[in-house]
Amino acid sequence: MTSSAAAQAKSTTQQGASRRTGTRKARAPEAKQARAEALMLAAEEALTQASYHDITILEIAKRAGLAKGTVYLYYPSKEALFLAVLTRKIDMCFDTLEARFREDDKSPEFLARAMTDALLEPHALLNLLSLLYTQLEPGAGMEAVIAFKTHLMGRMQTIGAALEEACGLEAGGGRTLLTRAYALAIGLQQFSTPPPEFLAELQRLAPELKKEPLDVERELMDSLTDMIRARQRG
Numbered sequence: 001m002t003s004s005a006a007a008q009a010k011s012t013t014q015q016g017a018s019r020r021t022g023t024r025k026a027r028a029p030e031a032k033q034a035r036a037e038a039l040m041l042a043a044e045e046a047l048t049q050a051s052y053h054d055i056t057i058l059e060i061a062k063r064a065g066l067a068k069g070t071v072y073l074y075y076p077s078k079e080a081l082f083l084a085v086l087t088r089k090i091d092m093c094f095d096t097l098e099a100r101f102r103e104d105d106k107s108p109e110f111l112a113r114a115m116t117d118a119l120l121e122p123h124a125l126l127n128l129l130s131l132l133y134t135q136l137e138p139g140a141g142m143e144a145v146i147a148f149k150t151h152l153m154g155r156m157q158t159i160g161a162a163l164e165e166a167c168g169l170e171a172g173g174g175r176t177l178l179t180r181a182y183a184l185a186i187g188l189q190q191f192s193t194p195p196p197e198f199l200a201e202l203q204r205l206a207p208e209l210k211k212e213p214l215d216v217e218r219e220l221m222d223s224l225t226d227m228i229r230a231r232q233r234g
Contacts, residue, residue, distance in 0.1 A: 079139030089122040112224035
């Protein structure tokens with residue numbers, strides 16, 4: 001092979017390698033995102049069958065078809081993974097609110113219904129929110145927490161402004177109302193769902209203490225209706 005032919009062959013080989021490397025780099029972010037998504041879906045699926053405290057990283061990895069160690073390449077801890085899951089569920093809630101607030105009905109009952117549906121429909125949203133300050137944020141790492149809070153702040157401002165327009169509230173009133181609605185919903189959810197094993201044992205030992213289960217949806221709807229009416233009256 002002449003030196004010219006050798007140089008041309010080398011150039012062709014390098015170009016091919018470069019193209020192959022470029023293709024791998026183009027696919028890498030997509031593959032990484034797909035795995036991160038698979039892990040979130042696996043975590044969400046696990047939440048439908050067990051409580052947060054009973055779920056392990058190993059179980060999530062198996063559900064996603066990945067090795068346990070692979071999980072930590074995408075999420076440094078269990079808390080970071082479920083903080084990502086919570087972010088998605090909050091987005092689902094806010095997407096629902098944005099759509100409902102654009103409708104023509106601005107009555108307190110309609111707005112309260114919209115907020116109730118948005119808070120209760122995403123499975124485990126309230127359960128994860130109740131763990132936010134005690135479990136998820138302390139264990140997720142500052143980078144994940146800052147990203148979460150920045151994202152949440154932006155969405156709260158947007159939804160708060162939409163609620164202010166729908167309810168005729170002063171600036172800042174929408175965000176305040178949303179914050180109170182979240183706190184109320186979390187409290188009602190926790191109040192209505194004691195640990196099943198504890199409840200069964202309590203009813204066995206003291207059946208006279210049995211109470212009718214709390215209707216979280218009705219209580220939340222009624223309370224939010226009253227809150228919205230009060231805010232509208234000023």
